[in-house]
Amino acid sequence: ExxxxxxxxxxxxxxxxxxxxxxxxxxxxxxxxxxxxxxxxxxxxxxxxxxxxxxxxxxxxxxxxxxxxxxxxxxxxxxxxxxxxxxxxxxxxxxxxxxxxxxxxxxxxxxxxxxxxxxxxxxxxxxxxxxxxxxxxxxxxxxxxxxxxxxxxxxxxxxxxxxxxxxDKTNQSQLYSVLERDGVIHALCQDILMREEVKEKMKNDVAISLGSLFTIGKISQQVRQAVIIQLKKGLISKDKDIMKKSFSYSFKQHSYYSNLIPKNEQR
Structure with missing residues (x-):
């Protein structure tokens, strides 16, 4: 019934x-x-x-x-x-x-x-x-x-x-924490950046968005590495907007993490 x-x-x-x-x-x-x-x-x-x-x-x-x-x-x-x-x-x-x-x-x-x-x-x-x-x-x-x-x-x-x-530019650290807690960061990294069959344009867009969060200092090594690899690929993109943003965030992450390492430890 x-x-x-x-x-x-x-x-x-x-x-x-x-x-x-x-x-x-x-x-x-x-x-x-x-x-x-x-x-x-x-x-x-x-x-x-x-x-x-x-x-x-x-x-x-x-x-x-x-x-x-x-x-x-x-x-x-x-x-x-x-x-x-x-x-x-x-x-x-x-x-x-x-x-x-x-x-x-x-x-x-x-x-x-x-x-x-x-x-x-x-x-x-x-x-x-x-x-x-x-x-x-x-x-x-x-x-x-x-x-x-x-x-x-x-x-x-x-x-x-x-x-x-x-x-909410002042609370990016909290934003990253929530995205990480909810599995969004992991999904973007594992299922987009590290997945071969995904289109490069999509990977570039994800890397640029995550790259904008670099300076909060909480990004895991795995995510940071995946983002950096894709940003480097974006530097030679035919899409000028992607190339420009990839350069910008590549420069920001390099500057930020260089400043975290004492000069006598930098190569």
């Missing part, structure tokens, strides 16, 4: 989501933003809450449909960012990605809404997104063998980190 009830609830949720998708597809951006100020985010959050407590056989199709509706709803919107980051929905999607879905089952559709959020949000919005633990939940996805999924995950994480650095 419980199984029958779950299937019926699943069918009801899917019907609601299909109706919302059809409605949203015919809307302008302004109309979609007005819809977000209504009840729809609460409805989407409730369906994710339902999915957390059900087996994947019932939950996954609902989760996919929720993410698809949210992505369609939010795409291109800037005005609704503040509303979304203070909604229950964001908390539920963090649980979905971080806990519910196994790494290899995470698809683009699960991440596109959050990607829209980080791309359209301002610096202080990303600060709030960081506080929700979005980067931590997405970091596990870096192990995926789907390179498109990895690419969008890196984009989300780096956007959050870079915004946090710009907004």
């Amino acid at each position: 419980e199984n029958i009830l779950n299937r019926q609830e699943q069918a009801d949720h899917l019907q609601y989501l299909a109706n919302q998708k059809a409605l949203i597809e015919g809307m302008t951006l302004e109309q979609r933003e007005q819809l977000m100020y209504g009840d729809i985010l609460r409805q989407l959050a409730q369906r994710l809450q339902w999915s957390h407590n059900n087996l994947p056989i019932h939950a996954r199709t609902v989760q996919d449909a929720v993410c698809e509706v949210f992505s369609l709803l939010f795409e291109g919107s800037q005005d609704a960012v503040f509303f979304i980051i203070h909604s229950q929905f964001l908390k539920e999607i963090v649980i979905l990605i971080g806990e519910d879905i196994p790494t290899e089952e995470v698809k683009l559709i699960h991440l596109q809404g959050i990607h829209h959020l980080t791309e359209n949000g301002g610096q202080y919005d990303c600060f709030k997104i960081f506080n929700h633990g979005v980067d931590k939940s997405v970091a596990k996805v870096l192990k995926s063998t789907d390179q498109e999924v990895v690419e969008i995950s890196v984009s989300i994480i780096l956007k959050i980190i870079n915004c946090k650095i710009r907004v």
